[in-house]
Amino acid sequence: MSKMKIIFDTDPGIDDAMALAYLGAQPRAELLALTTVFGNGGVDITTRNALYLTQRFGIDVPVYRGAHTPLVLPAPTPAPHVHGYDGLGDIGALDGFVAEPQATFAPQCIVELIREYPGEVTLLAVGPLTNLALALELDPEITGLVKEVVIMGGAFGWGPRRGNVSPVAEANVINDPHAADKVLTANWPIRAVGLDVTTQSILSTAAARELGRTAGETGQFLFDISRGYEKLYTQRDGFAGCAMHDVAAAIAVFEPHLFGYARGTIRAVTDGIAIGQTILKEEGRSFPPGPWDDLPVQTVCREVDVEGVLSAYHSVLSTHYGGLKTAV
Template identity: 50%
Template sequence: MNKTKVIFDTDPGVDDAMALLFLHHAPEIELVGITTTLGNGTIETTTRNALYLAERFGIDVPVAQGPATPLVGPAGEPPHYVHGHNALGDIPLPDTIAKTVDPRPAHRLIIDLVRESPGEIAIVAVGRMTNLALALREDPEIAGLVKQVVIMGGAFGFHGNHGNVTPAAEANIIGDPLAADEVTGGSWPITMVGLDVTQRTQLTTEYLEALARDGGEAGQFIWDITRFYVAFHHAAGVPNMFVHDSSAVAYLIDPTLFTTRSGAIRVITEGMAIGQTIQKPDGYAFPPGDWDNRPSHKICTEVDAERFKALYRQTILRGA
């Protein structure tokens, strides 16, 4: 089997950890690097979590740290009420971690790995897009060397989904809207997996209990870290847990799980709609405007949630 080499750009994060285990156990994937962003915790917290996850589950790849702030503006306060104060559901974590961070900044690791394997590497980005934007600024030619970029972020109005931080914006995008607009203006092949589909896939308590029972160490770990995350969903009136970051991994492994639409994408970078993602569908005629001369990218509009959940369970059980 020809495996897809993957850089995982992430801010672990409960759902990020679930997505990392999905990548780690998928037979189709060869994970080659992890880069960290701030978001679900400070950059120090998310990097420490990435090192911990890599060490605990034997993921032998470099982990490189991204910047502590977005391209413009302050970092903001992490959403402790969603992921806990340690961003992994407040499960007990060790005082020391043997694995150490790569000396390169995250965007430089991305550039180096892509240049070492031109045309072979996919980037799965499930946090703010700061690292990708910095990589593109420093070495614009890498856009033509990346196999594909799959982004968990955005919302385009399908099934009533427009935002989960404001009425207009999803968390990863509003965390660094300028980076998101620069990245979606790049010529690399992008698929955005937004709230339109990630909130269509929900994991029940029964599903997670079965994963804990049958999925070995990874399955039990997923159960443990999701206790806090599920409680947040319940407090928000959502009966089951949304599956955000693992949806991007699922698209990479099996794009037939999703329906997509193609077109140029812009991100609003100021004003009360900051962070809003808007697509101009291919084939639609409009007067000249800010979408002109932008590359066409895909957004996900529908998902086969049952097949996706079956794939996730099968992959985690494979690791057991």
């Protein structure tokens, strides 16, 4: 079975942990590196969480610490009501855990790995896009060497929620809109997995509990850390479950047929009342000249086979982790 080389750019994060568990279990994934960024916590927290999760899930992959602030704006205020103060649900899992990342700065690692494997690397980015923007600054030519850039980010107007931080802005984009605009307008192949599909990809309480039964200690751990995360969705959206934002993006890498797509040029708004909004000018639609002209055409997810995503997640985790022992 041929494997796909993946750099996972992440800010763990509960749904990041869910996505990493999937990548560690996915037999077609060859994880080259985890690169961390601020977002669901400060970069020291997200880096520690990445180190912890790779050990807990038994994933042998180096972790590289990345950006701690956006390109232009101040660092965002943490939101512990979403992921907890420790980023992993405040269940005490990280008590006493200490480990150190690799010495290389994450954007430099991204450049080096893309250069080492030209045409083979998929960048899967599920946090603010600062590391990718900094990698572009270090070496603009990587745009012609990467296989694909799959991002969890944005909202384009098809789904049930156009924003989760403001009425129009998704969290990863608004946390560094300047980086997002730089990445989305670069001449490399992008597939954006936004709120249009991720807010439909709901892991119900019953399904999460079932994974706790079938996916061994990893499944139970994911259930435990997501209790507060799920409570937020129950209070805000009125359903018993949680959105698998980053999981949907990870599954899109390997199961692209589970999604429907639109094509066009993309911009991220970098100031004003709509800061963080993502704007898609679809192919074939005519407008007066504007800031979306003469840009590379990218791909945006607009539809999702929810049952297919849930089935793929359950199958991969249960097959791999069922019966496995915790690594730490």
